[in-house]
Amino acid sequence: MAHSHKPEKKKSKGPSSKLVSLVAQFDDPDSLVSACDRARREGYRKMDAYSPFPVHGIDDAIGIRRTRLPFFVLAIALCGCTFAWVLQYYVNSTDESPLFPGYKFFISGKPLGVAGIPANIPVMFELTVLSSAFAAFFGMWILNNLPRFANPLHRISRFRRATNDRFFLELNADDEKFNENRSRQQLEEWGATAIEECHLDTTDHAIPKGFKMAGVVLMFALLLPPALIYRAAGMPYPNPRLHVVPDMDWQDKFKTQTVGPNFSSDPLNPSYLFEDPQAMRRPVDNTIAREDYGMQFDEEFVNGFHGEAPSPETGGAGPNAAAAQDEVPAQPQVVEADWLKEFPSQVNVDVETIARGQQRFEIYCTPCHGYDGNGNGLVNERAVALNANGLAQWTTAKSLHDPAVKSQPVGRIFDTITHGRATMGPYKDQIPVKDRWAIVMYVRALQETGLAPPAAALPPSETAVEPK
Amino acid sequence: MATSIDMSLDNTFENPGRRAPLVLGGMNYGEVTDNVAHIWEMDRPPRTWYIVFSIAVVLLGILGACLFHLIMKGTGVWGNNNPVYWGFPIVNFVFWVGIGHAGTLISAILFLFRQNWRTSINRAAEAMTIFAVICAGLFPGVHIGRLWVFYWLFPVPTEHLAMWPNFRSPLLWDVFAVGTYATVSLLFWYMGMVPDIATFRDRTKSKVGKIVYSLLSLGWTGSARAWHRYEMAYTILAALATPLVLSVHTIVSFDFAVSQLPGWHATIFPPYFVAGAIFSGFAMVVTLMVPCRSLFKLEKLITIRHLENMNKIIMATGLMVGTAYGIEFFIAWYGGVSVEGFAFWNRAFGNYWWAYWIMVSCNVFIPQLFWIKWFRTNLVAMVIVCIFVNIGMWFERFVIVMSLSRDFLPSSWAMFRATEIDILMLIGSFGLFFTLFTLFCRYLPVIAISEVKNVIPHDHSHDHEDGSHGEAAAH
Numbered sequence: 002m003a004h005s006h007k008p009e010k011k012k013s014k015g016p017s018s019k020l021v022s023l024v025a026q027f028d029d030p031d032s033l034v035s036a037c038d039r040a041r042r043e044g045y046r047k048m049d050a051y052s053p054f055p056v057h058g059i060d061d062a063i064g065i066r067r068t069r070l071p072f073f074v075l076a077i078a079l080c081g082c083t084f085a086w087v088l089q090y091y092v093n094s095t096d097e098s099p100l101f102p103g104y105k106f107f108i109s110g111k112p113l114g115v116a117g118i119p120a121n122i123p124v125m126f127e128l129t130v131l132s133s134a135f136a137a138f139f140g141m142w143i144l145n146n147l148p149r150f151a152n153p154l155h156r157i158s159r160f161r162r163a164t165n166d167r168f169f170l171e172l173n174a175d176d177e178k179f180n181e182n183r184s185r186q187q188l189e190e191w192g193a194t195a196i197e198e199c200h201l202d203t204t205d206h207a208i209p210k211g212f213k214m215a216g217v218v219l220m221f222a223l224l225l226p227p228a229l230i231y232r233a234a235g236m237p238y239p240n241p242r243l244h245v246v247p248d249m250d251w252q253d254k255f256k257t258q259t260v261g262p263n264f265s266s267d268p269l270n271p272s273y274l275f276e277d278p279q280a281m282r283r284p285v286d287n288t289i290a291r292e293d294y295g296m297q298f299d300e301e302f303v304n305g306f307h308g309e310a311p312s313p314e315t316g317g318a319g320p321n322a323a324a325a326q327d328e329v330p331a332q333p334q335v336v337e338a339d340w341l342k343e344f345p346s347q348v349n350v351d352v353e354t355i356a357r358g359q360q361r362f363e364i365y366c367t368p369c370h371g372y373d374g375n376g377n378g379l380v381n382e383r384a385v386a387l388n389a390n391g392l393a394q395w396t397t398a399k400s401l402h403d404p405a406v407k408s409q410p411v412g413r414i415f416d417t418i419t420h421g422r423a424t425m426g427p428y429k430d431q432i433p434v435k436d437r438w439a440i441v442m443y444v445r446a447l448q449e450t451g452l453a454p455p456a457a458a459l460p461p462s463e464t465a466v467e468p469k
Numbered sequence: 470m471a472t473s474i475d476m477s478l479d480n481t482f483e484n485p486g487r488r489a490p491l492v493l494g495g496m497n498y499g500e501v502t503d504n505v506a507h508i509w510e511m512d513r514p515p516r517t518w519y520i521v522f523s524i525a526v527v528l529l530g531i532l533g534a535c536l537f538h539l540i541m542k543g544t545g546v547w548g549n550n551n552p553v554y555w556g557f558p559i560v561n562f563v564f565w566v567g568i569g570h571a572g573t574l575i576s577a578i579l580f581l582f583r584q585n586w587r588t589s590i591n592r593a594a595e596a597m598t599i600f601a602v603i604c605a606g607l608f609p610g611v612h613i614g615r616l617w618v619f620y621w622l623f624p625v626p627t628e629h630l631a632m633w634p635n636f637r638s639p640l641l642w643d644v645f646a647v648g649t650y651a652t653v654s655l656l657f658w659y660m661g662m663v664p665d666i667a668t669f670r671d672r673t674k675s676k677v678g679k680i681v682y683s684l685l686s687l688g689w690t691g692s693a694r695a696w697h698r699y700e701m702a703y704t705i706l707a708a709l710a711t712p713l714v715l716s717v718h719t720i721v722s723f724d725f726a727v728s729q730l731p732g733w734h735a736t737i738f739p740p741y742f743v744a745g746a747i748f749s750g751f752a753m754v755v756t757l758m759v760p761c762r763s764l765f766k767l768e769k770l771i772t773i774r775h776l777e778n779m780n781k782i783i784m785a786t787g788l789m790v791g792t793a794y795g796i797e798f799f800i801a802w803y804g805g806v807s808v809e810g811f812a813f814w815n816r817a818f819g820n821y822w823w824a825y826w827i828m829v830s831c832n833v834f835i836p837q838l839f840w841i842k843w844f845r846t847n848l849v850a851m852v853i854v855c856i857f858v859n860i861g862m863w864f865e866r867f868v869i870v871m872s873l874s875r876d877f878l879p880s881s882w883a884m885f886r887a888t889e890i891d892i893l894m895l896i897g898s899f900g901l902f903f904t905l906f907t908l909f910c911r912y913l914p915v916i917a918i919s920e921v922k923n924v925i926p927h928d929h930s931h932d933h934e935d936g937s938h939g940e941a942a943a944h
Binding site for chain 2: 037049050051052053054055056059060063065068070071074088089092093100101102103104106108109111117120121123124126127128130131133134135137138140141142144145147148149150151152154155160161162163164165166
């Protein structure tokens with residue numbers, strides 16, 4: 002039967018080709034297994050069988066050793082599991098790290114670090130499975146030397162049935178026992194229904210020079226983009242960066258301290274959503290901060306005076322009051338309230354309160370009054386400079402070391418913070434009552450210690466300072 | 470002899486003395502190959518294929534248009550509101566992920582249990598898994614709002630910002646679970662298909678087909694050494710996919726169960742979700758396989774017995790789901806938490822009572838028909854039951870998500886109203902699914918040819934005597 006296929010063999014034989022193997026066809030799996038078994042007993046070692054489905058018993062018949070794939074998969078699986086835990090520990094439980102900064106993420110009261118492993122299990126499990134699946138998949142192809150597209154077996158047309166309904170045994174030509182004629186005879190003896198020769202085409206198919214050159218040029222061209230990116234990294238560039246994706250860099254919205262929504266298209270006759278054009282809303286009058294709730298009944302503590310309220314001339318400096326030359330000592334006081342001389346009982350006079358006062362003072366007061374209370378805050382200095390050029394109207398911030406201020410009772414200073422004086426606005430909405438008293442206490446401390454810096458350091462515009 | 474085989478042949482008999490044949494008509498190896506490969510080799514697929522494909526492509530177009538609208542406008546085009554922050558997107562996500570589970574169950578778990586009847590249906594079921602996971606991934610994917618920064622889902626290092634995902638959030642577990650699931654399913658499906666693509670490669674006369682199938686089959690020859698490692702890798706992947714498929718829907722259920730909401734915060738969620746996923750997935754496999762086998766003349770390979778087995782699994786998982794519905798009420802009562810009690814009372818008799826009763830009828834009552842053999846073995850009847858199951862399982866997720874509409878604070882209660890975009894996107898996702906599935910049927914091996922050959926009795930390849938015995942036993 003094998004002889005009838007000789008013409009085909011000749012046809013496949015190219016100008017220079019080498020016999021790789023003999024390929025024998027069998028019609029059913031059982032005869033393939035028995036042929037493999039006999040070949041092995043004859044001493045053939047370099048052989049392989051081909052079948053459309055895994056044939057049972059063929060491994061022993063050919064002598065295939067058990068694959069190492071499972072150990073490879075196990076190793077990768079352990080790596081994947083470890084990686085998953087290290088990753089989660091590193092990015093959610095640490096603050097600093099050599100490469101990229103981690104971020105200590107406190108959430109839902111779940112513990113960090115090793116104690117937080119239960120919450121890390123799902124991702125550890127998933128990455129273990131993922132890495133082992135990759136290991137099994139790619140490991141299998143690598144161990145099988147696949148993909149391999151140039152296989153001389155594919156040139157044999159009969160061999161196409163190896164993926165359909167025929168079974169093949171291949172005896173390699175470089176096996177010690179291999180002898181073309183004798184092996185062919187043996188295969189026929191073992192029940193082969195057809196025998197083919199597998200030839201490797203050894204004709205020189207060198208790549209043309211032009212292609213090689215083009216390949217080299219292409220390789221260098223591929224290096225260009227990364228090189229350009231490397232060069233561009235960290236290079237200052239005058240134009241704003243290109244925003245492919247706006248990423249909320251610009252949003253239509255009304256910010257505090259800006260003009261609010263205007264519904265009119267006529268610029269001369271604007272129509273605002275609110276009566277005043279500001280975007281920001283103020284709290285309703287007499288709004289009480291949550292932490293101050295209940296204190297409104299504690300009048301002395303909240304007001305800073307006993308009994309009757311001071312007349313409107315002294316208390317409350319609205320925006321309109323800015324124009325008035327409101328020098329406190331010079332102003333005739335219509336009704337002076339009965340200011341508290343001592344701190345109310347709700348305030349603890351101690352270091353902690355002073356420290357709190359200092360902290361609040363440095364937030365709210367220093368921009369105008371300066372860190373030492375001399376009135377040399379940055380806002381004040383800038384405003385004074387603008388004033389000198391006639392660009393602003395500004396009442397110089399008071400030095401807290403001014404004797405007129407020093408002589409004021411604590412209740413009066415408290416009232417100044419609460420309702421403002423002259424250009425100074427009211428702070429009752431920003432600073433809770435207790436903190437206002439703390440600031441007063443810190444102001445008193447500043448005044449007592451007289452922390453006035455040397456006169457040389459003072460800006461020339463400051464004249465009110467009287468060094469003690 | 471094979472020509473005289475009656476196609477309505479019944480292999481659903483139960484005879485302890487004799488195994489029912491898995492492949493009818495006493496096909497030999499070559500006939501199995503011919504039967505599967507003819508789908509790709511025929512000049513034109515049947516007209517029904519074109520009709521289904523065109524409808525699916527139109528729906529896919531609708532999905533594309535909706536996605537474009539969504540990306541341009543933002544997620545406000547959906548009906549998601551306060552307090553129902555998760556509306557259709559999460560319902561559709563869980564629905565589609567659940568559908569996918571049957572494929573992995575058939576390909577991995579039934580493989581490990583040596584259930585040989587899986588070989589005829591596993592390929593199509595695995596394909597269904599992958600397409601369903603694609604549909605599922607779509608919804609949370611576009612739900613993130615700014616699609617172009619989707620990579621923030623992953624722990625991508627940044628140079629200056631210490632910006633990382635929160636690894637203790639179930640939503641991030643979801644990213645890893647669904648991502649792993651999609652990847653492993655794809656590897657499993659593709660690896661299983663390589664020998665069959667090689668079959669196509671060796672048979673095709675089309676030039677383009679030859680190139681494409683040659684590349685896809687990676688030069689597979691069917692060498693015994695290759696088969697040895699291949700079977701090992703396949704077993705390992707099956708062993709990996711088995712816990713994976715259980716973990717995926719467990720983690721999906723954590724999205725709900727880890728939050729502290731009445732009706733969601735329950736330890737029963739993971740097993741109940743997994744059972745529901747397999748339930749809906751098998752229903753989808755039956756829905757797909759019944760028309761597929763008639764259209765492509767695969768009745769000898771996908772026999773009534775295969776379908777009946779799946780219907781039995783549907784009934785079993787349906788009973789599990791039904792039990793879980795009951796247990797939920799028991800837990801709510803036994804737990805003694807009034808809010809929890811209210812949440813369940815509200816499910817059955819509250820603002821979405823109709824959805825609840827659709828769910829219960831479709832998932833618990835209708836599958837009981839499968840106790841009757843006629844329903845398990847009649848093609849039209851089983852498809853109708855399975856479609857009801859899928860409707861019911863969609864509503865199950867809807868009912869769970871709608872627990873949000875009445876949370877702790879009555880002042881924040883609100884009804885959810887799906888917008889046109891919501892509904893069109895749900896329909897469009899079916900378009901995506903069926904487009905992919907119809908293309909798969911036409912161009913790739915629908916049945917695992919090499920695996921089916923493995924379960925044919927060897928004698929069948931030469932004479933049909935054994936097959937006729939089987940037929941005799943059936944009658």
